[in-house]
Amino acid sequence: MLCHDAVVDISARTDYAVRAMLTLAAAHRDDAGPVSVEALARRQDLPRKFLEAVVADLRGAGLVLSRRGAHGGYVLALPATEVTLGDVFRAVDGPLAEVRGLRPQDTAYEGVAQHLPSLWVAVRSSLRDVLDRTTLADVLDGDLPRHVRALVEEPDAWRNR
Template sequence: MDISARSDYAVRAMLALAAAQDDTPAQKARPVSVDRLAQAQDLPVKFLEAIVADLRRAELVASRRGARGGYLLARPADEIAVGDVIRAVDGPLAEVRGLRPHDTAYDGEAEHLPALWVATRAALRTVLDGTTLDQLRHGAWSAEVAELLRQPDAWESR
């Protein structure tokens, strides 16, 4: 899986928003400007503006106008999955040549390949939909993710 810069930047910006709202009642949370988000995570401002617009359209962030305007998480960080953020900026988690894995079909020796693509998507969902922004901020992994991280070769390149 190739994680795009859009997805990486979107998750990092959402984590910065979560940190800004941490331990603050929703009605008193202060919006964060795109400039501050970009500075907090060393991200390009113009690129981040487009990403935040996608997150707003996906109803993951809310915007406030004015001199003290900016962005806030639309829901608590423990209710937003990392998979939701990635889908908002990059679309489906897994595609095969622009098709959903379950829409692929092959003949002959490759006839079972769609099942592998579906299983790959399911594995991505387990990790990305099973991890909230709050869990990610605190390293509080689900049992499934913690088990994957403990595998001997998890941190090795192949």
């Protein structure tokens, strides 16, 4: 996720990773066993080659396990109730918020912008508040945490500005 020009950009890589993880969570809930990358790609209409790299990152982060064999594929490494969206974001895209490649607390400005690092830290904190407190199970069940639902229900939440 990148913050620049006042835009929070959720990358295709992150979007695909979350969708793949939700598919694996649903397969686990339905006791369907491992899911191949090809099946993940097909179920969410994602490019298979790109998804292979995303799943490799998820595996490297310890969020998915691979199962070999004729009915092999991928499974969640942890229950869906224990995997947050923040875990998935960080696994494929790194830190939740950076400013010109720096962590928010590592920025420093002089003059009129001297207090800006505090704002960047607050932006990161707000992302954490949503992403680190929302699990795959929450999204899969459509039962978002109360504070996230409150944000979604704000009058201008769905309006572009």
